[in-house]
Amino acid sequence: MTSQRLARRSLQTRLGLAYAAGIYAAGVFVLVLVAVPLASINAAIPKDRPTSSTITETGPGISLPQLLTGSAVALVILIPVALALGWYVAGRFLHPLRAITATAQIISAGNLHQRLDLGEPTDELTELGHTLDGLFARLQASFDAQRHFVANASHELRTPLAGLRTLLEVTLADPDADTDTLRSACQEALALGGHQERLVHALLALATSERGVTRWDTFDLAHVVEGVLASRRDQATETGIDLAGHLTPSVTAGDPRLIESLVANLIDNAIRHNHPDGHVKVTTEASGTQATLTVTNTGPVIPDNQIQRLFQPFQKLAPERQGRRDGYGLGLAIVHAVTQAHHATLTAAARPEGGLSITVRFAYGSEPSLTSGNDHAGTRDRGRSASSG
Template sequence: MRRARHLSIRARLTLTYAGMVTAAGVVLIALVYFYTRYVTLSIQIGDPVGETAAVPVSQVGEAAKVDTNLFDLLSSIMRSAVGALALLVVLSGTVGWILAGRMLQPLSSMNAAAKRAASGDLSQRLDLSGPRDEIHDLADIFDNMLASLERSFSVHRRFAANASHELRTPLATTQTMIDVALSDPQASAEDLRRVLIRVLETNRANRETIDALLDLADAQSGKLAHEDVDMEATVRDALGLIAPEVAEHHLHVSTHLLPARVPGDPVLLRQSVSNLLRNAARYNIEGGRITVGMARLDDGVRLTIRNEGPVVAAESVESLREPFVRGEGRGRTRGSGHGLGLAIVTAVATAHGGELRLSANPDGGLTAVLELPVGQAENASSAADSNHAAAS
């Protein structure tokens, strides 16, 4: 069965407006008619007659003439009122149609933009002008949503292209090593062992890249665990993980830590701190220094990590946040790592309501500042400690 076609919102608004005008006009005409027809007839001319008396014939004729004239007057008033009401209904419908069209124009533009967005075009914006009303607010929210979607899809497309390239290259290398080993009938067991070791190293690097991609996806999804995380213990654990690399390259680590707890995902926060410290050790000079400090803010905790690595151009610092960017540019370098460390830290900080700031040191190296908001429990604890100290 074919569904009946519904009227548009513009048509319904017009009919509602015209219907209200019609109803108001009908009520007004009825009141005028009632007042003119009945109230007027109740008015008596002359003094009231106290007793029965004879009425001259001439007065009876005059009364009938007055009644006839009154009926003609009422009929003329009704015809004029109905005609005026009909004209008013037509005018109100026309004005209502025009006003409804102007009021609903942003919705029409929004509908067209939504259709284009569904087909993949996210570039159009409404940029609505005029008074700040509900439709204007809705248009602004719609524009912000399109802008956010456009940025997200742009990042995802670039990220997918980089990730596919990063995984395709080692897979092709592995395939080449296996093909060469199999094509050599004179290959000894030692040769095959060396090939297998190289394949194992390549697969280990691939696994690290995939794990990092999963961590980044978890951070960007916003689905975080909310636990009470001890940041001091987290930093100390991360320092223990880089201890072998610190000893191998004779690095000097100085720390200034303090008790601090933040609400968040313990796994992602531990991964973020580890990435920052691992970068500070990996991109450092032989015998360089790593400075780790913590500070308590009014509404958060600040972790500052500074190293003495090679000089980084100030204009290229922000690009280090992008996936698969290491050192001086994009793509793999001779150094180890998958190039996702700072991208993960940035995503984790944003997901926790914090931020990661990067700055190049004038004498070389990088300074990373990670700020995270503290929970109500931490604020209450800090206030209690301050009050206790003041009382002492």
């Protein structure tokens, strides 16, 4: 705290000296501007005769030594006056900065709701205050989202662990358990372990994606989608889903692994939440500097006001979806994370006949956003090269 006060005073001292130097320089300039003409006039008058026979004596004039002495005294007096004015002006200019510093010291991870609220007048310092207020708001939203995510993740992990514990306790408590019973219990335990492993893998994918893009390569989006489609055709055939692709070359830049994760999760989500004999259509196209990916699928009707929830972790809209073990409610959260990491635009719209149409537009320099039909829906950053459901 002491060093911060010294630093603050040092800044005020430097600004005060700078302002004082300016005031002093202005005073010297004014004195020179006034004294030099007077001195030249005095020097032009002969000492032994008057300037004009018509001029009568009105009093003693100002001699050159008196003029110089008065100017020197004025310059000496101007020094403390300039310092005082410089210190006062510097303090006035630094007052908003001190308010910003004091509030920023109060704000912490548990007190992110406080804001600077500098108000008027609008200048560079108040603009800085508004920028910091926006930063604090985003930090608060990030901390709240993190706490919410940790709570959900803990709940999702506790459920299979509790099931595994119950299975083992029941099996061990059965005195008549034979080899077949133990084998069956082991198989169920392995299934629960596999479920936990996939869930942890999904959580790691989500956490890894929050770090953002660490590499930017130029690649063809259609080529990435084609590879994912080839790996998902057997899954689509087994579930009776018609998986179709209409791909045109679409060159963009980013992390190919994260983009592959985005595509895989979009397609897996479209296949998983679909009707028997439904269809999934995947298209890529290029428009100017944008590369566009669109995934459209049939499925249950989704209310427009519920689309935002789809992009939050562990959110499952339909009750029948909650009982399924092949999804964790993380797939579209990872999709949005990868979109945000690449500063792309994600648009999701519910189809009137059921299902979703999700479009991702990759463009250089675009600001991340998410729209749900005609409404904006806020989400957060994530992504990784993995399908998480």
